[in-house]
Amino acid sequence: MIARSAAIAGIGATEFSKDSGRSELRLAVEAVRAALDDAGLRPSDVDGLTTFSMDDNAEIAVAREIGAGELTFLSRIGYGGGAACAVVQQAVLAVTAGIAGTVVCYRALNERSGRRFGQANTPPGLDASWHYPMGLATPAAQVAMAARRYLHDYGATTDDFGRVTVAARRHAATNPAAWFYGQPITLEDHRASRWIAEPLRLLDCCQESDGAVALVVTTAERARDLRRVPAVVCAAAQGSGPDQFVMTSYYREEVAALPEMGVVARQLWRQSGLTPADVRAAVLYDHFTPYVLMQLEELGFCGRGEGRHVIAEERLPINPHGGQLGEAYIHGMNGIAEAVRQVRGTAVNQVPGDGPVLVTAGTGVPTSGLILSGA
Numbered sequence: 001m002i003a004r005s006a007a008i009a010g011i012g013a014t015e016f017s018k019d020s021g022r023s024e025l026r027l028a029v030e031a032v033r034a035a036l037d038d039a040g041l042r043p044s045d046v047d048g049l050t051t052f053s054m055d056d057n058a059e060i061a062v063a064r065e066i067g068a069g070e071l072t073f074l075s076r077i078g079y080g081g082g083a084a085c086a087v088v089q090q091a092v093l094a095v096t097a098g099i100a101g102t103v104v105c106y107r108a109l110n111e112r113s114g115r116r117f118g119q120a121n122t123p124p125g126l127d128a129s130w131h132y133p134m135g136l137a138t139p140a141a142q143v144a145m146a147a148r149r150y151l152h153d154y155g156a157t158t159d160d161f162g163r164v165t166v167a168a169r170r171h172a173a174t175n176p177a178a179w180f181y182g183q184p185i186t187l188e189d190h191r192a193s194r195w196i197a198e199p200l201r202l203l204d205c206c207q208e209s210d211g212a213v214a215l216v217v218t219t220a221e222r223a224r225d226l227r228r229v230p231a232v233v234c235a236a237a238q239g240s241g242p243d244q245f246v247m248t249s250y251y252r253e254e255v256a257a258l259p260e261m262g263v264v265a266r267q268l269w270r271q272s273g274l275t276p277a278d279v280r281a282a283v284l285y286d287h288f289t290p291y292v293l294m295q296l297e298e299l300g301f302c303g304r305g306e307g308r309h310v311i312a313e314e315r316l317p318i319n320p321h322g323g324q325l326g327e328a329y330i331h332g333m334n335g336i337a338e339a340v341r342q343v344r345g346t347a348v349n350q351v352p353g354d355g356p357v358l359v360t361a362g363t364g365v366p367t368s369g370l371i372l373s374g375a
Contacts, residue, residue, distance in 0.1 A: 003271045006092040007223035007230035008372065010039025010216035011337040016179055016328035019113040020210035028057045028108035029065045031212035036066075039216045040227030041102060048073030048100030050090045052083045052107055052331060062106065073100035079246065080117075081285060081362025082260075084332030085370045089236035091217035101218060107333045108212030116208055131248045140205055140288070142247040143364060144197035147290040150256035151199060154305030158199050161289040162190030163311045165203045165325050168286060172322025175348045179207060180326045204289040206324035213333035215340070224375060231343040231372040234356060235271035239263030240366035247364040258291065261298040261360065264369040269300070272371045274356055276300045279371075281342055281351040282316055283335040283359045286323040291363045299358070320349035332361050339372045 012034025014020070014027050036043060043066040049059040053076040063071055073094040077083035084107075091103035111117060120137035136142050150156060169185045172178035185203065193202040223230035241259030243252050252259070269275060276299060286292050293307030302310050310316055321327045321338040328334055339357040341347040351357075354374030361368040 002089070002092055002096065002236050003234055004220055004232050005096045006217055007220045007232045007375070008088070008215050008340050009218050009223040009226045009228060009230050010035040010041065011214070011340050012036070012038055013213045013334065013337060014211045016177065016209050016211040016330070016334070018208070018210060020110055024108045024110055024114070025057050025061055025065065027210070027212035028062050028106050028214070031108060031214035032062060032066050032104055032106055035104065035214040035216045038228060041216065043067040044069050045102045046104050047071055048091065048094050048103030050075045050077070050087045050103060050105050052076065052080070052087065053078040054080055055107055055109070057106070057108055073103060079362070079365040081287060081331045082365040082367040084285070084336060084361035084368065085236065085359055086238045086361065086368035088215060088217060088233065088336065088370055089238060089368060092233050092236050095217060095219050101222070103217045104214055105217060106212065106214040107331050109331065110210045111329060112208040112210050127245055136248065138197070139247055140200055141197040143288045143290065144200050145250060146255055146364070147199050147288070150290055150294065153256050156293070156305065156308050158201070159187060159191070160293065160308035160311070161199070161204050162187050163308070164286065164289040164292045165190055167311065168319050168323045168325040171320050171349050172326025175322050175327060178322045178327040179209065180322065200288065206287045207329045209328040209330060211328055211330050213330050213337055215333070215336060220375070229344045230375055231340040232375050234274065234371040234373050235268040236370050237264045237267035237271065238366065238368045239267065244366060249364070256294065258294045258298050258363050260365070260367050261295055261363055264360070264367055265299045268358070268369050268371050272356070274371060279316070279356050279358045280353050281320060281357045282318050283339050283357060284318055284323070285332050285335065285360045285362050286319060286325050287329070287362060292318070295360055295363060317351045320347055320351060335359055336370065339370070343372050343374050
């Protein structure tokens with residue numbers, strides 16, 4: 001049983017920048033060492049490692065560089081940002097089953113100074129033949145199709161997207177770790193930002209960042225004896241919907257929806273025994289603003305087309321660290337770290353209480369989610 005059997009006992013990160021000046025392996029090692037120190041553990045305690053299939057740092061390379069010993073668990077999750085919460089799920093399964101005692105989840109990337117995901121690249125595979133020849137060659141262009149349909153179906157406006165960014169940047173402005181620290185924006189700033197792929201403007205798109213984040217997962221029982229207040233994993237889930245494509249699921253009955261997040265949501269509520277009304281804060285994967293609105297709807301915080309009202313009326317604290325729009329884009333891992341801080345009571349923009357905090361991973365792809373709370 002996943003619910004409350006494991007906890008995140010340590011978090012670590014590098015600085016977030018546009019040019020780290022060092023290799024992705026070094027970034028990964030810095031974050032892992034910081035997470036172990038945060039938990040009060042040694043590299044020799046690590047017997048499991050899990051990361052994204054897109055991460056360029058081999059588990060054995062990270063293990064060598066930190067000075068780990070024997071490993072009994074290694075795994076990787078695909079689908080880009082959709083893996084963020086799933087790597088924690090993998091770690092939870094491993095420690096709960098007794099396969100490993102201490103599993104470190106990590107993600108390191110030079111996404112600004114190195115390979116930039118937002119640029120057009122010739123994609124592999126047959127699926128790309130359905131959209132690439134039509135010019136849908138970047139994530140922004142692909143998401144713009146769903147965003148346009150959302151505006152059409154629900155009478156929303158691009159200002160509704162802009163309010164997501166304004167809120168994220170307001171939170172980032174008071175977060176010293178955020179790239180946009182001290183730089184809030186207004187809705188007029190959003191309106192004035194250039195088009196990337198209509199109806200998405202520059203300020204509807206997340207950052208490109210260099211950096212790394214690591215998380216230490218162990219059993220909930222053991223975590224209580226370690227250095228930090230544990231963030232107990234109340235639920236962890238993965239999901240993919242029918243007729244799923246990567247960012248281009250245009251052949252479903254509903255284009256302006258994220259059914260894969262609905263699959264995740266149902267599992268999270270069932271595992272945890274919680275409801276949306278119980279959630280004190282949400283850390284939602286905000287690579288593009290329209291998907292924040294759709295996630296709120298799929299997760300059950302509101303009805304279809306009503307996500308914009310949740311944002312405008314500030315019904316729920318969302319991304320208190322500034323999200324990927326304001327803090328950094330580390331493929332969602334920095335959002336999980338923020339959820340842990342919220343549970344510990346150490347967040348720079350602290351929401352009262354120790355959870356529950358809901359976290360989601362990348363959308364438009366097979367995705368994942370977590371619910372964390374205090375012990």
